[in-house]
Amino acid sequence: MNQNLKHLRLFHNSLNHKRKQHIFKIFKKEEYNSPFEFKDEKKDNEVEQKIKEAKDQLQSYGIHNIQSAKQMESEKKNIQMQTISEVQSQQEDSIKEQKEEIQIEQDQVFQDEQQNDKQAKSQNNISPDVYSSQNSSLQIEDKVKSTTLGDLNKNRFQYQQQSIKKSILPPFQQLDDGFIHSYTLYSKNLQLHSPFRWTPYIQHQDVSEREFQLKMKQFKKKKIFDVKDEAELIDTFLFQALKNTGFDYYYDYICQPSNSCPFHGRIDFLIYHRDAETKVPLVPILRARKEKNSLGEWEDKFNQAELLGAAIWALTNMKARDPQISVCRAIQTNGNQWRMIQINDKGEFEKTHIYTPEKDEYQKIYRDEEAQSVALGLIKFALNQPDEKEIALKKVYDFVDERKYLTELDPETKSKLDRIHKNYFFLPKFVRDFFFGYK
Incomplete structure (x- = not known):
């Protein structure tokens, strides 16, 4: 088994x-090589039918071969790429041409500036930059030529901003004695804060005109006197003083710094000679600023440094236009109180006291005719255009001053001076002769 x-x-x-x-x-x-792959006849038949249908559609569109369609698509793409490359090349060429034009124009402008600088230095009459507000006849033409390019077509306001940034000093309103002393070397005790006052040859003016008196009556009727009324009051005095003189004035004149004068700021009223070719002399008139005191009340502050900065700016600009000018006068006021200073190119400084209305208890100038005449005379004196009366008065005062030194001394005064001369024996002789000598 x-x-x-x-x-x-x-x-x-x-x-x-x-x-x-x-x-x-x-x-x-x-x-099939592998025993695990089996042939699906149904799917193969479907694929063959789809291929036939696609070929029939292509033949209906006139395409007999699939490869020809692919070639046409590739040719279209090549054409598009060629057009894009051509456009890019054209744009690059145009950009290069524009850059070359910009460089050429910049070179021309730079050459023009160099020529202008050489001419100005050769003449020794380099005028500082003087800019003003709108409707100003004192404007100096820009050295840079205006072009269509964005980089070179800068307006005046942009140049003003650049020049203000370059300036070291603050504007007029923010100046103090330290800035004035650092730039001008004016002595704080002997000049700026000296107790001595200057008494100019002021002529009283006629205030009996009908229009002027009507304007003063309007100010008397006002119950509230604000900042606008103060500006209007100053405007009436300037208009009355400058009648038939050939002078005119600007409102809110913008002063720009320059290489010869770093002071800049805004002048409330700037008087200039309208009929003269050089438009000089210039007389800056500034308003007193409102500040609160220790009690919290508003007071008028007469900032002397602000007035000095405006006067220095005006003097440098006047000397650039007319080198013979050596004196500048400036006024500071709040409408009711007036003060004037005078500077020259030798470093001298003089100031008056503040003229105030004395007949009115409230110190309002529109109620005091004498103060009105003094204010008008002060404005006319600041123009530095003396008339016959002023010239005659100056001659009288000069004669009186000379007589003080021409008169002979009494024997008593001579003996006193000799005694003092001996008492100060420890001083050098030239010092004693200078102070106590009379021979």
Whole structure:
């Protein structure tokens, strides 16, 4: 039994082996290399049908080959790329041409500026930058030519901003004695804060004109006197004083710094000679600033440094236009109170006291005719255009001053001076002769 079973098992194994070989031969006959891939005839038929339909559609559009369509698309892309490259090259060429034009124009402007500077230095008449508000005949033409380019077509306001940034000093309103002393070397004690006052040859003016008196009556009727009324009051006095004189004035004149004068700021009223070619002399008139005192009340502050800065700016600009001018006068007022200073190119400084109405208890000038005449005379004297009366008065005062030194001394005064001369023996002789000598 056992032997029979062994034979059956061997026979069964041989049959299985033959079957496997037969199956392997069958798979080898097929086109597929691997025994795990089977052919799906339905899907293959669907794919073939879709390919035929696509070919028929292409033939209907006149395309007989798929490769020809791809070639046409590639040709279109090449044409587009060529056009884009051509446009870019044209743009680059135009940009290069514009840059070359800009460089040429900048070189021309730079050469013109150098020529102008050389001419100005050769003439020794370099005028500082003078800028004004609108409708100003004192404006100086810009050296830079106006062009269509954005970099070179700068307006005057941009140049003003640049010049203000370059200035070291603050504007007129923020000046103090320290800034004035550092720039002008005016002595604080002997000049700026000296107790001595200057008494100019002021001529009283006629205030009986009908229009002027009507204007004063309007100010008397006002119950509230504000800042606008103060400006209007100053305007009426300037208009009345400058009648038939050839002078005119600007409102809110903007002063710009320059290489010769770093002072800058705003002048409330600037008087100039309208009929003269050089438009000089210039007389700056500044208003007193409102400030609160320790009690919290508003008061008028006459800042002397502010007035000095405006006067120095006016003097430098006048000398640039007319080198013979050596004196500048400036006025500071709040409408009711008036003060004037005078400076020259030698470093001298003089100031008057503040002229106030004395007849009125409230110190209002529109109620005091004498103060009105003094204010008008002060404005006319500041113009530095003396008339016959002023010239005659100056001659009288000069004669009186000379008589003080021409008169002979009494023997008593001579003996006193000799005694003082001996007492100060420890001083050098030239010092004693200078102070106590009379021979």
